[in-house]
Amino acid sequence: MSKDHTDAAREELGRITDAGLLRRLRTLDSPQGCVIERDGRRLVNFSSNDYLGLAASEPLKEAMIEGVQRFGAGAGASRLVCGNLAPHQELEETLAQFKSTEAALAFNSGYATALGVIPALCGKEDVIILDKLSHASLIDAAKLSGATLRIFPHNNVERLENLLKTVRARHDSNARVLVVTESVFSMDGDFAPLSEIVALAEHHDALLLVDEAHAVGVLGPQGRGLVAALGLEKRVPLQMGTLSKALGTSGGYLAASRAMVDLLINKARSLIYSTAPPPAVAFAATAAVRLVQSEAGASLRERLQANIRQAKGGIAALGSTVVTTVQDSESFPLQSAILPLIIGDETTAMQIAEALHQEGFLIPAIRYPTVARGSARLRLTLSALHEGTQIESLIACLHRHMPELLPAAPPALQVGSDESFASRECGIEAK
Ligand SMILES: *Cc1c(COP(=O)(O)O)cnc(C)c1O
Numbered sequence: 001m002s003k004d005h006t007d008a009a010r011e012e013l014g015r016i017t018d019a020g021l022l023r024r025l026r027t028l029d030s031p032q033g034c035v036i037e038r039d040g041r042r043l044v045n046f047s048s049n050d051y052l053g054l055a056a057s058e059p060l061k062e063a064m065i066e067g068v069q070r071f072g073a074g075a076g077a078s079r080l081v082c083g084n085l086a087p088h089q090e091l092e093e094t095l096a097q098f099k100s101t102e103a104a105l106a107f108n109s110g111y112a113t114a115l116g117v118i119p120a121l122c123g124k125e126d127v128i129i130l131d132k133l134s135h136a137s138l139i140d141a142a143k144l145s146g147a148t149l150r151i152f153p154h155n156n157v158e159r160l161e162n163l164l165k166t167v168r169a170r171h172d173s174n175a176r177v178l179v180v181t182e183s184v185f186s187m188d189g190d191f192a193p194l195s196e197i198v199a200l201a202e203h204h205d206a207l208l209l210v211d212e213a214h215a216v217g218v219l220g221p222q223g224r225g226l227v228a229a230l231g232l233e234k235r236v237p238l239q240m241g242t243l244s245k246a247l248g249t250s251g252g253y254l255a256a257s258r259a260m261v262d263l264l265i266n267k268a269r270s271l272i273y274s275t276a277p278p279p280a281v282a283f284a285a286t287a288a289v290r291l292v293q294s295e296a297g298a299s300l301r302e303r304l305q306a307n308i309r310q311a312k313g314g315i316a317a318l319g320s321t322v323v324t325t326v327q328d329s330e331s332f333p334l335q336s337a338i339l340p341l342i343i344g345d346e347t348t349a350m351q352i353a354e355a356l357h358q359e360g361f362l363i364p365a366i367r368y369p370t371v372a373r374g375s376a377r378l379r380l381t382l383s384a385l386h387e388g389t390q391i392e393s394l395i396a397c398l399h400r401h402m403p404e405l406l407p408a409a410p411p412a413l414q415v416g417s418d419e420s421f422a423s424r425e426c427g428i429e430a431k
Contacts, residue, residue, distance in 0.1 A: 021367065021368060026039070031056040032050050032056050033048075034383045042360065043360055044394065045383075049245035049246070050245070051217060051245060052297070052384045054248025054288055054291065054300075055249075060248050060288055063288075064280050064284040067279060068280040071280055075088075075276035078272060078275055079265075084276060087282035087286060088277070090286050091106050095289060098255075099225075099255035105268070106252070106277065107254070108274055110213055110241065110252035111140075111252070114240065118144070121264075122176055127178070128142040128145065128147045128148070129152060129164065129180070131181045132152065135186055135213070157193055157196045157197060161200055179200075179206045181197060184226060184338070187366060189336040189338025194236075198232050209238035210239055213242045216247065217297075218337055219334050222293040223246070223293065223297055224293075237256060238254060238260070240252070240254050247292065251277050304383065304384040308337055310391050311339055314395030340379050341378040342377045344374055344375065352378060356394075356397060363380050364378070364379065
């Protein structure tokens, strides 16, 4: 019997391989950083979400060690049983201050945050409206809730407004309507039109959740995110994020009103039925939140922005061979650290990534199912720790390899024009 199942697994793997979509784990021989070692090679790393270079930084390593010495290696139980230690409490107070909310709740990961929060607040009587390019954690959480799901085309506020009107007209007035978006999108690096979304949600009496996973630490005053940069803290009732990207550690959080957090303590299943994060991790994450708000954090953000400007300039010089969604620097002075080079074809994207790898650069090709079919890309991310010369040599290398590998005509592709896998898998179409 078990042999049959193993054979079936092999067959399925064969089909994934034939489609050119096999993924496998590869191990780093070094810590996280902008230069890493893998398979005996040194690579300049343009693929990490460790935007401020904090993951292996001295202050956070020291905080983690101090956390272990003072609080041990594990939490021992769920937060509600006896696993709620002082560092968890302190992390949440620090996050609430950082986010200018009454309270915050920490989870094991950003993924666990979405999975805990959304089904706790919405059930089968309710409606959840998501941006089409929402992260898989948000889609999975919405699906788990049992609510009716609606998708609006990426960043299309007009279509969001139409959906809100229809939903309000069709559904029971007691139904809760939850609008979900990211502030900086994880694969395209573009920004949501948050001011307009906030106004629409308010007008139609919908709850709003904004996932700041790629904005926190990077954008806004003291790295408080795009919501704060736009002065919308008091108008976004559910601000979600992760501690695992610019904050360099691990875990997720929701910042919200005291009542909302107290309700989630009673209802969020990923909080209730999972052992609390290791207290040392919460201790180090607290140090990270403080660090990004400090002078040192501000100068890391300045260096990151300078690196983004340099890379963006170099990419622009590649001309029409790439489509990027980097922000217009006239309208908003800050950029996200994610620069997607949309290639289109999966195989070409893989070839370019391989050529860059040969020359000592790690920029993975991101392809279906993480992004839509035919929108394969190199997802280039910058860190505050990159040297100007590393960016220069990368751009030179792109100039050498991209023209010969790309089809003669650049792909006629709009970013976000295709269904992402996460929403497609749910069988929910954009309306
Ligand atoms: C990475 C990410 C998450 C998940 O956070 P983890 O802490 O890595 O689980 C959630 N939402 C978005 C938009 C992300 O990019």
